[in-house]
């Protein structure tokens with residue numbers, strides 16, 4: 061065995077140039093796979109971090125809400141949610157796993173801006189949250205991505221009627237000027253014509269229910285939010301728009317309203333019992349998800365509550381889609397690199413066998429079996445592959461380190477702001493092992509063909525070959 | 527003593543592009559053990575073909591070959607390799623050393639094939655290099671040795687495992703006459719010391735004087751098949 065490796069290694073050195081070219085092909089393959097794989101890993105991790113920061117790991121809903129509730133959120137309120145939140149927080153099993161547990165209320169409605177002679181309205185998609193919990197969730201960074209958002213001072217627990225909207229919604233509601241946003245004005249005639257009977261009705265309702273609408277002393281604009289209560293009656297609340305942020309996806313950007321939980325509850329439930337649509341759990345560690353889920357199911361059973369749990373990948377289908385796409389690209393790159401390595405190694409090993417035909421004859425005459433010849437050339441292919449793959453690994457780690465410290469940034473799809481660009485290679489031993497093993501295995505497979513040909517040579521024919 | 531090689535009615539025909547070439551045409555031959563035998567014949571007469579059969583790296587078209595008491599026609603390819611590893615040493619015209627191995631490693635190689643323990647392997651290899659006068663060159667690779675030195679490494683390699691038979695196919699053809707003569711002297715000496723059967727093929731009749739037994743071949747047939755003609 062050691063002779064086989066010794067002979068293999070020395071022959072690789074002997075055909076230095078040829079071995080170098082082949083090894084380089086393997087190295088390039090591993091480098092490509094590791095850099096792309098490392099980038100994909102970074103994408104998965106930052107996407108997971110973002111998702112967990114926004115929607116937590118798990119959300120508890122009334123059964124059926126996730127599939128049917130979006131059209132009628134008010135009907136799927138969780139009864140007695142305060143005691144449930146407390147129970148989860150104090151649970152001996154769940155408690156230690158949990159970073160944040162917080163109730164949220166989703167709602168649909170119509171938002172209108174009728175102040176200062178404006179006359180604009182738009183359906184909206186609202187979410188009521190507890191600002192301090194939201195801020196704490198945004199600090200979650202289990203994987204040390206550095207993607208932490210500082211607490212948002214525009215919307216804290218103190219302001220009971222302050223909220224944020226999507227940039228698109230702000231534009232549509234003609235809030236660009238009052239919010240000092242840099243966005244275009246609507247075409248003149250359309251804007252003037254759009255005032256219709258619906259707006260008049262809403263304005264009416266708002267005027268009646270919430271009193272006159274005027275800009276507040278702090279200069280922030282106010283809008284009216286209209287929705288149907290759980291009982292079916294129309295209801296209006298007043299929201300002070302503290303800011304507008306781009307939301308990445310236009311649909312969301314044009315619809316998004318974030319408001320204090322209390323305000324959302326007031327709008328949806330009026331004077332009836334205040335409920336919530338979801339209870340969000342953010343765990344300390346993502347790997348606790350299955351355990352937490354299991355314990356929640358047990359807890360619901362004990363309490364006889366008809367609730368269900370969804371995780372962040374169910375709430376953000378985008379996460380799974382991106383994972384799927386990157387995995388497919390990784391597979392494709394692996395295939396291309398595998399083919400290149402296959403051809404390079406087949407070519408080199410075929411040349412090696414041809415050149416050493418008479419040597420093969422000699423050692424066969426001395427008593428080396430066919431299997432011994434086969435192993436000799438397989439070992440050579442494997443060794444070239446292993447050396448090349450190891451060099452490629454080192455190279456990829458260096459390049460990744462360079463990228464990570466190079467201060468590059470980019471805007472991921474669905475994101476509104478640039479984030480630092482990273483490549484996770486050195487801290488992904490599984491990825492390294494996979495890329496390395498795949499291309500070494502391809503090298504072995506590629507060597508198999510020439511090795512078999514060498515083993516099948518007749519001794520006499522091989523000896524006559526000069 | 528029974529002959530160490532016995533060929534009975536051996537024929538060997540090569541098929542080259544539909545033309546059949548009869549390289550050996552009915553050979554009956556016995557070779558006595560522990561002799562320095564010489565196989566003499568013109569170029570193309572069939573010397574290499576005959577040696578290949580004796581060396582168990584080729585099989586006859588007809589007839590039987592028995593080497594060291596073993597019918598070789600009945601053995602599988604692996605068994606034949608095993609048999610060669612234990613019983614037969616080869617010396618080739620073009621030296622045929624493994625280029626990436628040193629003189630020492632080339633000589634050691636056959637001992638690895640028979641699985642000899644390391645300490646014994648080392649002693650034997652060093653002794654053999656000493657015997658062919660290359661103790662100082664042990665670490666050198668073949669391309670750092672002269673032709674004569676290479677052939678001496680090849681002789682050491684063929685003999686190191688103490689085989690029953692050593693086959694040398696024109697081992698001096700690529701050497702100048704003085705070096706060739708030295709190689710023949712060396713082979714004679716180690717043959718006598720090691721009690722091995724040596725079969726030496728050459729087309730040079732001048733070397734006949736060195737032989738214990740002479741076999742002459744012409745056009746694939748033996749001219750004087752009487753065994754042990756000279757003594």
Ligand SMILES: Nc1ncnc2c1ncn2[C@@H]1O[C@H](COP(=O)(O)OP(=O)(O)OP(=O)(O)O)[C@@H](O)[C@H]1O
Nearest residue numbers: 540542547549568569570571572573574575576729
């Ligand atoms: N593989 C082969 N295919 C076809 N013919 C062959 C083959 N090997 C040998 N021959 C023929 O068989 C005959 C004997 O060849 P062989 O090599 O045994 O001769 P030789 O005595 O060793 O000659 P030399 O002294 O030149 O080495 C020659 O006519 C040769 O052309």
Ligand SMILES: [Mg+2]
Nearest residue numbers: 573574575695
């Ligand atoms: Mg010949």
